Amino acid sequence: MTAPARPAPVEPGPFLSGPYSPVTAEVDVTDLHVDGELPDALDGAYVRNGPNPRFAPVGSHLHPLDGVGMLHRVVIADGRARYTNRFVRTPLVEVEERAGHVIRPGLSTLWRPGPDEVGPVLAGTLRRVPDVNVVRHGGRLLALAECDRPYRIGPQLQTLGQDTFGDTLPAGICAHPKIDPRTGEMVAFCDNVAPPFLTWTVIGPDGVGTPPRPVEGVERPSMIHDMAITDRYVVLVLAPLFFDVAEATKGGSLLEWKQEAGTRIALVPRDGGPVRWCEDEAFWLWHTANAHDAKDPVDGSDIVVLDYAEWERPSPPAPGATVTPRLARATIDPAAGSMRREVLADVAVDFPRVDDRLIGRPHPVAAAVLRTGRPRSHPGWGDALAWYDTRTGNVARWEATDLALGEPAFAPDPYSSAPDRGWWLSLATRPSTGESSLVVIPAADPAAGPVATVRMPVRVPLGQHGNWLPTP
Numbered sequence: 001m002t003a004p005a006r007p008a009p010v011e012p013g014p015f016l017s018g019p020y021s022p023v024t025a026e027v028d029v030t031d032l033h034v035d036g037e038l039p040d041a042l043d044g045a046y047v048r049n050g051p052n053p054r055f056a057p058v059g060s061h062l063h064p065l066d067g068v069g070m071l072h073r074v075v076i077a078d079g080r081a082r083y084t085n086r087f088v089r090t091p092l093v094e095v096e097e098r099a100g101h102v103i104r105p106g107l108s109t110l111w112r113p114g115p116d117e118v119g120p121v122l123a124g125t126l127r128r129v130p131d132v133n134v135v136r137h138g139g140r141l142l143a144l145a146e147c148d149r150p151y152r153i154g155p156q157l158q159t160l161g162q163d164t165f166g167d168t169l170p171a172g173i174c175a176h177p178k179i180d181p182r183t184g185e186m187v188a189f190c191d192n193v194a195p196p197f198l199t200w201t202v203i204g205p206d207g208v209g210t211p212p213r214p215v216e217g218v219e220r221p222s223m224i225h226d227m228a229i230t231d232r233y234v235v236l237v238l239a240p241l242f243f244d245v246a247e248a249t250k251g252g253s254l255l256e257w258k259q260e261a262g263t264r265i266a267l268v269p270r271d272g273g274p275v276r277w278c279e280d281e282a283f284w285l286w287h288t289a290n291a292h293d294a295k296d297p298v299d300g301s302d303i304v305v306l307d308y309a310e311w312e313r314p315s316p317p318a319p320g321a322t323v324t325p326r327l328a329r330a331t332i333d334p335a336a337g338s339m340r341r342e343v344l345a346d347v348a349v350d351f352p353r354v355d356d357r358l359i360g361r362p363h364p365v366a367a368a369v370l371r372t373g374r375p376r377s378h379p380g381w382g383d384a385l386a387w388y389d390t391r392t393g394n395v396a397r398w399e400a401t402d403l404a405l406g407e408p409a410f411a412p413d414p415y416s417s418a419p420d421r422g423w424w425l426s427l428a429t430r431p432s433t434g435e436s437s438l439v440v441i442p443a444a445d446p447a448a449g450p451v452a453t454v455r456m457p458v459r460v461p462l463g464q465h466g467n468w469l470p471t472p
């Protein structure tokens with residue numbers, strides 16, 4: 001067998017240029033310029049993660065997962081804002097920084113550096129990519145990868161090391177765990193190419209997890225990106241995007257879409273008991289908005305409602321995508337093993353979010369990034385934000401025209417529990433100038449647009465997920 005050739009530099013494509021182009025400087029800047037006025041009640045930090053190669057990649061660049069995580073933080077207090085950004089420094093990134101160039105190629109490249117280049121521990125290993133999400137749980141800030149041990153992040157955004165949740169979860173967790181606002185528990189899954197193919201866990205507010213529990217009834221490994229919870233269930237959507245390790249080792253694709261296999265939803269009882277499986281024709285989702293338990297309006301039976309951004313089949317949530325996601329709802333009948341799906345809003349959206357205080361409960365509003373369909377000069381995924389009102393079916397939108405927008409996150413007004421009291425935050429970049437900003441949009445009237453726009457001192461590349469962290 002011939003050893004794979006040493007990889008060559010990657011040609012910069014749309015995900016390594018324009019608003020996606022990586023930055024290398026790490027800065028701390030206080031007293032950012034604010035257009036408009038930051039609400040006095042905003043007291044905390046917005047932190048967002050995203051792929052940002054430290055050095056020019058070689059071999060391949062698998063958007064949106066490849067690269068090196070970079071955290072961007074905007075601290076807001078007393079009407080003022082400051083910005084800090086830092087790489088998530090895995091051991092490999094530290095080795096590459098000492099070398100002054102990238103060593104390990106992208107995720108979809110087979111070539112691995114030997115111990116002479118990266119040392120015996122890292123030799124032959126995959127690149128760790130904690131660049132998808134960043135959450136705070138149990139007082140810890142965690143940079144999350146797809147089903148891996150997350151990296152703990154310190155108060156100066158420094159990388160502290162990997163977390164195994166009290167040695168309970170050596171394989172780690174997914175990048176989209178859900179924190180139950182009722183119990184403080186963080187519920188997560190982990191998928192794997194080897195049995196057991198899918199496990200789930202509950203991490204207590206003390207940061208200690210339950211040993212991973214297999215989800216019964218999963219016979220093939222498939223890729224799952226996001227999840228949802230209700231008071232009663234962990235909701236896992238298994239679309240037919242299967243891992244095929246044998247094909248990948250021959251140089252083929254690691255993932256294969258099997259339309260005919262359909263999509264299954266697993267309702268895993270959080271208090272134990274058998275998994276309830278519900279099946280339908282194939283569809284794909286990158287992201288859920290939220291789920292909750294409910295009663296069927298006709299016969300009063302127990303149902304589960306899941307809102308999510310539905311794709312016909314997988315495609316990167318990015319420029320050039322040939323399929324368009326819609327905000328959708330699955331009404332799931334655990335007893336019958338069936339689901340009914342409907343499009344909630346006939347507009348192109350992804351990155352849906354709700355007020356995190358309502359995770360697992362009915363949400364009056366789901367916000368999302370929206371693609372207007374107008375000709376654009378930039379390759380960012382969306383150029384507007386949308387708010388779907390689940391009570392009326394109305395969609396409010398704020399069109400940013402020449403801005404490439406990131407996922408919205410909700411910052412609640414600490415002085416009110418009403419669902420429309422607070423602000424939606426989104427990092428935006430104007431591709432023509434490279435200027436980035438944090439827009440602050442009032443939840444009570446989002447179509448009116450930002451009440452404040454915080455100018456970032458440096459460009460913030462388009463990235464993945466973030467969260468508002470209120471000052472405790």
Ligand SMILES: [Fe+2]
Binds near residue numbers: 226465
């Ligand atoms: Fe995601």
